[in-house]
Amino acid sequence: MRNLITDVSGVRVGQAEDLALGSGVTAIVFDRPAVASVDVRGGAPGTRETDLLQPERLVEAVDAIVLSGGSAFGLDAAAGAMACLAEAGRGFAVGPMRVPIVPAAILFDLLNGGDKAWGRYPPYRDLGFEATRAAGADFALGTAGAGTGATTATWKGGLGSASARAGGFTVGAIVAVNALGSATVADGPHFWAAPWEQADEFGGLGLPQPFPADAHRPQTKSRRLENTTIALVATDAVLTKAQARHLAVMAQDGLARALHPVHTPLDGDTVFAAATGHRPLADPVHDMIAIGSAAAATLARACARAVHEARPLPQPGSQPAWRDRFVGG
Template sequence: MIKPGAKNLITDVDGIRVGNAHHEGVISGVTAIIPDEQAVAAVDVRGGGPGTRETEVLKPDCLVDRVDGIVLSGGSVFGLDAASGAVNVLATQGRGFKIHDMTVPIVPSAILFDLINGGDKNWGDTPPYHELGRQAVLSVSHDFELGNVGAGFGATAGRIKGGLGSASAVSEDGLQVGALIAVNPVGSVTVPGTDSFWAWELEQGQEFGGVGAPKLEGDVVMDLPAEGRIGGNTTIGVVATNMALTKSQAQRVAIMAQDGYARAIRPVHTPFDGDTIFVLSTEKKQLEEPTPLSLAKIGSIAADCVARAVARAVYHADSIGGIPAYRSK
């Protein structure tokens, strides 16, 4: 039997904490996902307009197989500096690889585009993201809010407010999987003309409102925002599991987890999105039967968690900067 964890957050996975920080005037923010110890990591990038840092090092044929954290940020290219702030904090905490007299944290990062959401982006030569990255790491906890939080603070989801979402699934035999997603797609997370989420059939309890199946009248049409808002998008996130995975196994889970975007967002992986998913394995539990079938199970659960997290992000978001929220439609 598989069901949501106690918090229904990615922190239901043993060894994972999350910190968030935002700037209200800029209408943007940063999320840091920090394992208690270095975690095996992988990444899969599917969107046509990605913005990332240190993703190449996560390829299975590269040297590094464990990371000290993952940073998700708004701010487009400016937001890549959030990882530098996170790295500096982790280095002072003694986290990272020891090289001679230096400590070097490994913190891959991905950014989303939230530069045209109505916030004040006139920051001169000092964008706020380095400091927001520091604050996010310093605030890590097992508890955090959803919606207008962290990297999802200034996000939009098609025509409505996006946000930060999370969901988890645990099994009776100890498997833990969780997802944390900053939702900012060009596509829609709801069935056009209805209040139903595309991910409605995966909902656990009433975690995103309990609206259920769409009541359709006529044909379903593609719902895209006005042309002026297309081009500034991207959905980014992290999947975590307590199961011990190799780097290549984590890569396969990341590939499968991308299907969660397709279950919750339409259209997805467009030329305007930089859709990216990282995977973290905290290695707290060994697979009892380390077979391809076991890996497929983890990847399938991960995809469902991603889809649920997408819907929860939008459901919990509030209107901001003139962008209406789902619950205010």
């Protein structure tokens, strides 16, 4: 177990970023089409092909899911992923043509000091192609991929991942944390997700003792439009689209455990869920409870790891990182 979403059989991850741009792309590629759905809770989402993921829609499975910076410009990253997959012969068969199915979600990182003067065409199509082509078992956390330009109310945001076993199944999560709120309690080093931490993966600090009197006072960004946390949870179970949809619903609790406040009108919080279909359910009800519970806990852990592993961008005045303040670099 790498403690990454790629511990789920049939899942690979690739990333591409540009530190001068202050943005990047993460592509989650499935070895074979995976059943998928989505749950959107934030008030300001930016998405592509999410209607297709509703249980009643025609297409049952997707080839990849893309998470990107760049706000609406970043939706171009899915086109780059499609181009890469089409070159490999992947996609939904329509007569002699194959159309890769690539849902996507974006976060807002346009005001983080990076060079966004890209001219007529934004770079996200090329970044999406590069990220998809680079897909493999290992990938960087923190200031990488879709988390490159991410921020939170207190510390630099980033890209996080985690995995777990649940009743014979493997569950993994990947997330780009760019929240209006904070992943840490008040002004200290302790993560809201501490009760679900495993093996000191984000410092092993637990919750603060005593709990700060102002801990529940919402901390939010001063420039409040630069938000949205986007994520995918995956399992090796065999699920229907309706079951994948409910998995995404349960997994949203992971954001609520790790970020405060969350699902605000200024966030576009979106969680995809995918099933690679390697292990059938023995008991559809109780197995789904186990998988969904693990998905929420794993996503909470991934959120904390995103902030724990992040490094500042090289631009002057960029947001400081948790590691710089509490570990010393």
